[in-house]
Amino acid sequence: YAMAKKKSIWEVYLRPNTLTKENDRDCIADVHAHAATQRNEDIAELITKERTEFRKETIINILNMRDKAVKDLIQEGISFMDGLVQISPRVSGVWATENAPYDEKIHKRTVDLIPTADLRTVLDAIGVKVMGAKEESARITAVTDTATGLNDGTLTIGDDIIIEGNKLKIDETDAAQGVFFRLADGTEHKVTRRLSVNQPSQIIARVPATVPAGKVEVVVKTKFLKGKGTLKEMRTIVYGYPCTAKV
Template structure:
């Protein structure tokens, strides 16, 4: 049996931090599908080992996540077959007697790949797809009712939209999250967004949206800086979505 080949596809974009040349570029990996979660791991395990119940595996994985979180909260480091997680506090103290200041210092963690995982990375081929055409994009949508990231949309429930520069100004009626049905009619989320960040939105799917093929659209003037766009930018989810009740 031939060994499976792994390929990461990347888009290049200008390196804004480079001072030596205006032609330097850095790479953004093209993600395939939405972010994977414990439910996806459970699906893989049950496919290989049918004697294990999916619900039991998910419960064990969730308990594992809670245990790891508690280790880190207690100031311990944790290592598995993939990464080592170590607590770290960043920032500068003016003197050795200075107290912790939440406005200056930050509690975070370091994620360090294990030796075995580093060896796996060596087997990956990188394919350059060319210049990245736009930094405004939707990378995935996740239906909170089902946990699916395959384009399923449950009418009346929340949808997690992930991407880049998708934050909206809710005080501007022209901005927001829109759902276009197969008939071309648009239905805007009227409920306040549960999460409204540059990389993630959580929007309630309007109850008026009909079942069937649906296009998810974000309209925004957000740029990632203090300057906003003069004209609305329409960011369309390229994933084929289907609304259901």
């Protein structure tokens, strides 16, 4: 008889969950990508390997025409379903009243992607293997107050703190990047003084005198990328541990 098909396994790496405030130990999973994101060209390559009578260019053209046809349907507000997913147009956001107009600032045109029964069956059969902690994800692992030597979340206003972690380095010529102290109401106080240490694994920053005493979040905004180049989008790294600024 035919051998049982090899069970598919997703390998996941765990990283700290920054969204839950009450628990600073819980984690979320990232599925490990064994290859780069695949595109129509890659699909065409796979099809022509299996079925030699099809030319790769022909397949790419068909797939691209299919993409355009689906895009046109979505533009018309029509849902589309193939063997894998259903794509449905949706406008997200909340309207204050039944007569309120569409508002660019609070509403958004988007789509929902829902797996078909066939894809759900496939998903149900996949095994998941936890590989442990994710290395080198951008994060703040510790903040030490140099005035007291403590890393218990207390920060001395007007003194230096040592921020340790991964991928923290800031481009100080970009005003949008930097170390910020975020208050409960969302206002942010930026460190304006030059950073005495500015490395991917460590930043030393002076807590601005303008920061009021009380609860604060330590935030690093950076476009740092390992190797050459920079991130297109700003990366905001929030220290998950509650901090208190003191005089």
